[in-house]
Amino acid sequence: MYGLCCALLMAIASHRVLAIDMGYYNPVLLNGSMMTDSHEPVNVIISNRSDPRVMVESIIGGGLYNYLAGAGFGGECFGLHMGGLQSIDLGDGTGTQIQKNILRYQYFHDPYLGTCLESIYGGNHVRVFKQETSGAYFLATSAEQDSTTHHNLGWDAYDIGRNYFIGNSTNVTIPEELTTHSTFSGHIEQNKWRYMTNITFVDGLLDTNRSLWNHFAQVQEVGEEVSDGLVAILEIHVDKL
Numbered sequence: 001m002y003g004l005c006c007a008l009l010m011a012i013a014s015h016r017v018l019a020i021d022m023g024y025y026n027p028v029l030l031n032g033s034m035m036t037d038s039h040e041p042v043n044v045i046i047s048n049r050s051d052p053r054v055m056v057e058s059i060i061g062g063g064l065y066n067y068l069a070g071a072g073f074g075g076e077c078f079g080l081h082m083g084g085l086q087s088i089d090l091g092d093g094t095g096t097q098i099q100k101n102i103l104r105y106q107y108f109h110d111p112y113l114g115t116c117l118e119s120i121y122g123g124n125h126v127r128v129f130k131q132e133t134s135g136a137y138f139l140a141t142s143a144e145q146d147s148t149t150h151h152n153l154g155w156d157a158y159d160i161g162r163n164y165f166i167g168n169s170t171n172v173t174i175p176e177e178l179t180t181h182s183t184f185s186g187h188i189e190q191n192k193w194r195y196m197t198n199i200t201f202v203d204g205l206l207d208t209n210r211s212l213w214n215h216f217a218q219v220q221e222v223g224e225e226v227s228d229g230l231v232a233i234l235e236i237h238v239d240k241l
Helices: 002-013 064-070 114-121 157-170
Strands: 044-046 101-105 123-130 137-144 184-190 193-202 231-240
Touching: 044 157, 064 184, 064 193, 123 157, 137 157, 157 184, 157 193, 157 231
Parallel strands: 044 231
Antiparallel strands: 044 137, 101 123, 123 137, 184 193, 193 231
């Protein structure tokens, strides 16, 4: 804890932006990372400026997993985990943490077979991490191909995964071309809770050397970038229906 406090003070003293005004600390400025140990980017952050109810890791009471279920994400097919666990150091003084969960897209919002269809046909999945000092959630999202490819990532998989996720969490169609001036708002409902999500984008958090990113050769179209490098910041407000 002493080391973390010193790092915070040094960052503030040198006028480096910690972004706590947006509801999270920049892990890179605290000797952490925005990349998992498998070099996959964290490209969505749920700000701690969100309603306290959605910041609780719960399926009840309007909690995080109820929100994610409303966005169409659930546990893996029959609870069987496929692929390795990933970890990350978010600069919060707790060291490297293993993902709290991995959720896959539920086709047709079917809580029983939806993620089984994702395992067969491919789609969106999200790994959940939490920054303990800010309380913000850091999500690594990407879009994988079907089982015949062993769920390899396709072209532009990181940006597509991010955009599918925020589209599903707002019921808004997200265009391919985004900038830091892009904003979106929309709502979803789940189990008698309504979630209004406001989304902005931040540049400069992710490593610009994309050749270090996992699967960079697979996700990069000829003549195109691996990613636009933007991280979606979500501020979620919750109402009981």
